[in-house]
Amino acid sequence: MYRYDEFDRDFVSARVAEFADQVDRRLAGQITEDQFRPLRLMNGVYLQLHAYMLRVAIPYGTLNARQMRMLAHIARTYDKGYGHFTTRQNIQYNWPALSDMPAILADLASVEMHAIQTSGNCIRNVTADHFAGAAADEVADPRPYAEILRQWSSVHPEFSYLPRKFKIAVTGADRDRAAIQVHDIGLHLKKDGAGRLGFAVYVGGGQGRTPIIAKKIRDFLPEEHLLSYTTAIMRVYNLHGRRDNKYKARIKILVHETGTDEFARQVEAEWSSLKDGQLTLPAADIRAIEAYFAPPPLVARPEGDEALMLARLDSRSFSEWLDQNVVTHRNPDYAAVTISLKGIGDAPGDATDEQMDGVADLAERYAFDEIRVSHEQNLILPHVARADLEAVYDELVRIGLATANANLITDIIACPGLDYCALANARSIPVAQEISKRFAALDRQRDIGELKLKISGCINACGHHHVGHIGILGVEKKGAELYQITLGGSGDENTSIGEIIGRGFGPEEITDAIETIVETYLALRNAPTERFIDAYRRLGPQPFKEALYVGEVRAA
Amino acid sequence: MKVLTANRLIDGEAVWYSADGWRETLEGAEIAADKDGEARLEAIGAAAFAADQVLDVAIIDVALIDGAIVPTRLRERIRAAGPTNRNDLGKQARPHAVQAA
Numbered sequence: 001m002y003r004y005d006e007f008d009r010d011f012v013s014a015r016v017a018e019f020a021d022q023v024d025r026r027l028a029g030q031i032t033e034d035q036f037r038p039l040r041l042m043n044g045v046y047l048q049l050h051a052y053m054l055r056v057a058i059p060y061g062t063l064n065a066r067q068m069r070m071l072a073h074i075a076r077t078y079d080k081g082y083g084h085f086t087t088r089q090n091i092q093y094n095w096p097a098l099s100d101m102p103a104i105l106a107d108l109a110s111v112e113m114h115a116i117q118t119s120g121n122c123i124r125n126v127t128a129d130h131f132a133g134a135a136a137d138e139v140a141d142p143r144p145y146a147e148i149l150r151q152w153s154s155v156h157p158e159f160s161y162l163p164r165k166f167k168i169a170v171t172g173a174d175r176d177r178a179a180i181q182v183h184d185i186g187l188h189l190k191k192d193g194a195g196r197l198g199f200a201v202y203v204g205g206g207q208g209r210t211p212i213i214a215k216k217i218r219d220f221l222p223e224e225h226l227l228s229y230t231t232a233i234m235r236v237y238n239l240h241g242r243r244d245n246k247y248k249a250r251i252k253i254l255v256h257e258t259g260t261d262e263f264a265r266q267v268e269a270e271w272s273s274l275k276d277g278q279l280t281l282p283a284a285d286i287r288a289i290e291a292y293f294a295p296p297p298l299v300a301r302p303e304g305d306e307a308l309m310l311a312r313l314d315s316r317s318f319s320e321w322l323d324q325n326v327v328t329h330r331n332p333d334y335a336a337v338t339i340s341l342k343g344i345g346d347a348p349g350d351a352t353d354e355q356m357d358g359v360a361d362l363a364e365r366y367a368f369d370e371i372r373v374s375h376e377q378n379l380i381l382p383h384v385a386r387a388d389l390e391a392v393y394d395e396l397v398r399i400g401l402a403t404a405n406a407n408l409i410t411d412i413i414a415c416p417g418l419d420y421c422a423l424a425n426a427r428s429i430p431v432a433q434e435i436s437k438r439f440a441a442l443d444r445q446r447d448i449g450e451l452k453l454k455i456s457g458c459i460n461a462c463g464h465h466h467v468g469h470i471g472i473l474g475v476e477k478k479g480a481e482l483y484q485i486t487l488g489g490s491g492d493e494n495t496s497i498g499e500i501i502g503r504g505f506g507p508e509e510i511t512d513a514i515e516t517i518v519e520t521y522l523a524l525r526n527a528p529t530e531r532f533i534d535a536y537r538r539l540g541p542q543p544f545k546e547a548l549y550v551g552e553v554r555a556a
Numbered sequence: 557m558k559v560l561t562a563n564r565l566i567d568g569e570a571v572w573y574s575a576d577g578w579r580e581t582l583e584g585a586e587i588a589a590d591k592d593g594e595a596r597l598e599a600i601g602a603a604a605f606a607a608d609q610v611l612d613v614a615i616i617d618v619a620l621i622d623g624a625i626v627p628t629r630l631r632e633r634i635r636a637a638g639p640t641n642r643n644d645l646g647k648q649a650r651p652h653a654v655q656a657a
């Protein structure tokens with residue numbers, strides 16, 4: 001993985017010292033909250049309902065054991081013994097004191113981490129496929145490009161005061177596991193006919209109040225033009241993006257209002273003055289960054305097949321976990337493991353300090369010191385020898401992280417919602433917990449098959465409800481929580497935005513409503529292999545409406 | 557009926573204003589029963605903000621139920637108690653506090 005050079009190190013420690021001084025001055029009353037607020041936000045410090053919240057960047061979701069142990073240490077020392085992994089592949093701490101922030105950031109800096117640009121109207125953490133470098137279907141590892149974008153965008157003077165926040169996602173496979181079409185810029189790394197690497201460029205996707213699917217404005221951008229072309233997009237946005245209305249300030253609105261063709265024309269025009277200039281990436285530089293992401297030494301471990309066959313016979317629960325949470329690696333002796341942070345009845349994405357330490361140990365012992373955070377709020381060990389899977393599983397059982405539910409209905413994405421978030425309208429976590437308990441039986445979950453259920457506590461959509469096969473949005477109506485259901489959303493290469501199915505449900509009704517939807521699907525799917533999303537696309541909303549609003553639909 | 561609430565600057569802790577100053581629990585908060593009382597609380601909140609003691613100052617609606625102060629909005633009940641999914645966190649983890657929902 002990427003290692004800081006001297007420049008990175010100096011930059012991050014200078015930033016820690018600067019923020020420490022700002023915190024001191026704030027606590028001494030030398031600067032006002034109005035002056036301090038933008039400064040703390042630039043360093044990832046928010047104020048939530050109960051306390052401050054610190055959001056720590058995990059670049060493209062990649063970290064090593066030492067870093068994971070530091071995240072555990074911070075949870076234990078300055079927080080309440082846990083952290084929350086987010087849909088942005090970051091981690092949030094819910095209880096740190098402002099007075100401890102300098103010490104926390106110094107601890108983070110000691111393991112090459114920080115909280116810079118995790119807030120504010122700048123280019124945020126660049127996200128990537130969590131199976132990058134391991135996926136069997138990958139053209140190339142997208143992370144070197146994410147790292148190049150990270151370096152280029154860090155405190156970029158021209159792009160630190162954009163009309164609104166800006167999110168870039170990169171995938172290196174046709175199967176999109178990074179939801180690139182709901183990002184401000186989505187990059188699909190691929191090869192052209194001549195075998196050169198480059199990107200299909202998508203712009204103007206996003207969720208929130210106005211969900212829009214990104215538009216492809218270039219089918220193939222050769223890799224050396226990554227920064228010049230991205231700069232051209234940013235310039236058009238920075239110039240024309242709306243600053244008069246927060247709700248219309250994202251690039252998706254600009255692309256929508258300008259029209260895709262005209263927007264693309266403006267980008268090309270801007271690019272013509274940048275192309276082949278100093279932003280062109282020399283091949284040697286790309287390859288140098290790539291070297292940081294060189295695959296680990298995957299020695300042959302052919303004994304895996306037999307070991308797994310025997311272990312399967314031995315333990316049904318291991319076998320189920322293997323089927324559900326382990327995916328093919330590009331090396332047949334290895335596998336990529338999803339560590340579910342969605343234990344039945346648990347808060348999605350939360351992990352205790354001990355669990356983080358346990359995952360760090362596993363990564364060191366069995367996974368070449370690599371861990372990923374997925375945007376689905378799980379952890380990944382990307383490179384595990386198949387022969388070691390049983391040992392990994394046993395240890396996961398010991399630390400309570402062996403739930404075999406990846407991609408099933410209890411693998412729920414949920415934002416913190418009203419239990420923590422100052423912007424929330426309704427709670428998300430208890431809804432996730434109740435649904436998880438209702439569908440706890442693994443046989444039933446597996447019978448239902450792949451089902452992405454996503455919950456947000458307000459229209460900001462941090463819980464990605466718009467792209468859930470089943471999405472749940474919490475709203476406040478007459479002082480009470482109400483949950484609106486959307487169906488048919490999807491955040492992959494066939495991205496779609498879910499449609500609101502009808503009137504909302506109260507907290508005591510929502511789990512029943514979800515069960516009704518699931519039962520309707522089970523009754524109507526044409527084969528067990530027809531996934532929920534495929535059945536919904538075939539059937540449309542009507543049968544689900546009829547089941548949910550018995551007697552109401554025809555009358556309405 | 558209203559009470560004055562905020563988060564403390566140094567650690568972000570949710571606090572409520574009472575006759576003997578800012579306290580970490582809602583219990584015993586000073587209640588404004590009329591416009592004058594509200595104006596007084598508002599002035600106290602503004603002064604505390606200006607003095608860099610607290611931030612996110614707000615006057616919130618409450619009711620008295622069996623002698624206990626209960627905020628009208630769920631958001632404020634959660635602030636006063638802690639996350640509803642973890643009763644080992646927030647004020648509810650302390651002795652004598654109630655849960656939000």
Ligand code: SF4
Binds near residue numbers: 422460463
């Ligand atoms: S979706 Fe809304 S409630 Fe949930 S974390 Fe985002 S801002 Fe908070």
